[in-house]
Amino acid sequence: MTEAKALIFEMSNPGRRAYSLPESDVPDKEASEYLPEDMLRQTPADLPEVSELDLIRHYTELSRRNHGIDNGFYPLGSCTMKYNPKIHEDVARYLGFSNIHPYQPEESVQGALQLMYELQRDLAEITGMDRVTLQSAAGAQGEWTGLMMIKAYHESRGDTKRDKVIVPDSAHGTNPASATVAGFQAVTVKSNEEGLVSVASLKEAVGDDTAALMLTNPNTLGLFEREIKEIADIVHEAGGLIYYDGANANAILGQARPGDMGFDVVHLNLHKTFTTPHGGGGPGSGPVGVKDILAPFLPKPVVGKGSRGYYLDDDIPQSIGRIKAYHGNFGMLVRAYTYIRTMGPDGLRRVSEDAVLNANYLMKKLQPYFDVPYQQFCKHEFVLSGNRQKKLGVRTLDMAKRLLDFGVHPPTIYFPLIVDECMMIEPTETESKETLDRFVEGMIQIAREAEDCPEDVQEAPHHTMIKRLDEVTAARKPVLRWTKE
């Protein structure tokens, strides 16, 4: 069907309409009567003219080309693409949550405030922190918020020369970026041969200019930083604070708490660990938890509880200020709260157990066919290297494209940078053994094809609507706008 591939502009037929409006009962006025001449368009906008049915078919067809967790397996490492239970959608649509306004009087939104208050408390308990802000709208904003609080903390003590943030080379790319945006200089420490932070390099890197160390634990290789206590001590003794990037919190949920490991600040990604929808641009939610020493600098307001019920507490004189309009992405807070309440403590512990079990199952099954650079037990994710296949002329990118033919979203590739031809695989806890086995079969088939018929992989995908894209030309000479010839 040609219509399926046509742009909506190409389907246009002059005069066709997808709407019909009743006659206006107020007098028509020319736009020039409202707006200055130089603000008015001189040529028609040339919008597509299509029927309602054409329009519906066009967007429905586009939506069918998407891949989401509701369509198939999505083992995108460090992104925790797990099932988002549909009960969250029911609860988020309760009128008391969906039909309220941020400027409503507090006494009329007590339920919403109670939910936020309890979510603050639950996330503090889960992370081992003392206080939590729910404002930030994403993981990276959480990182920035945490770093700004760290900065305010040092400055409040008159300690103004701390301008460096230490980041391991296996860290998420957002860590050095957030440090830079927050006005720090990012300093990299190298991992050791086990893929963990080198304590010796860290000792050399810290000093009286260290503001903080940012760490993901387990790290992007899926490995738990066993020396975490010593790492935290080294940074603290140098006068710095230690930041926990919660991207991989799915691995430790209910098992271990960043607060107990010595971390001073934590952000969580509700859109990863706490099953709010992820991908397609969000909205995300990245609450930040802090130890008491940083509480005076929390963004305001936070939700408090007093004799007259729940209220928005603006009385934080040393606050870094408001970081997001209103009160964060409230709908996401409702979903995460629902998740915590429906799972309960035992359910949340089971999440991390199954996530780690699934990742180790996949790693062991794939080990004979791919290079596994770090062989110890992994946590919720693990990395493979495509080096063996690269020698046959098949790159990791090719294998990722080939996976599309199996209806699987490829894993994260070429990250972390310290692994050659890297594939970072995170199956999550919500996949069945049968799904994992189907993925393993597909990966084994691809490894065989790399040996027997490499061109089948190099030219993949074969069964998708759009075949291999010319990514180089698309990046070098992007055509971002349709123009009428």
Next chain:
Amino acid sequence: MNLPKELRYSDEHEWVKEEGDNKVRIGITDFAQDELGDIVFVELPEEGDELEVDSPFGSVESVKTVSELYAPVSGKVVEVNEDLEDSPENVNEAPYDSGWMIVVEMSQPSDLEKLMDADKYQAMVSED
């Protein structure tokens, strides 16, 4: 792998060519461009910018990844390869020629002593 003998090499995969008057031309090695794959964007400093040895001075973006460029020497940028803005593919096609990136007037010529010759660089990348 093409590693001209007359150049010096940094462990961050840049090449350095001495051009007299304390000036050096800088680019990335054949090994680096091959590892990065097709390069789609090169971000360079401006003429007059001061570079500090081992600090980032720009970045190279390929379809695979974005990599920082680390200054192999300290000094002032006196020339920038403007052609790379429109033709980043020059870095892939001719890393030692039309793919050059900047010319720097060194502030501490002793930086050069820390760089490797072609054999030593070759040994380093073969180890990886």
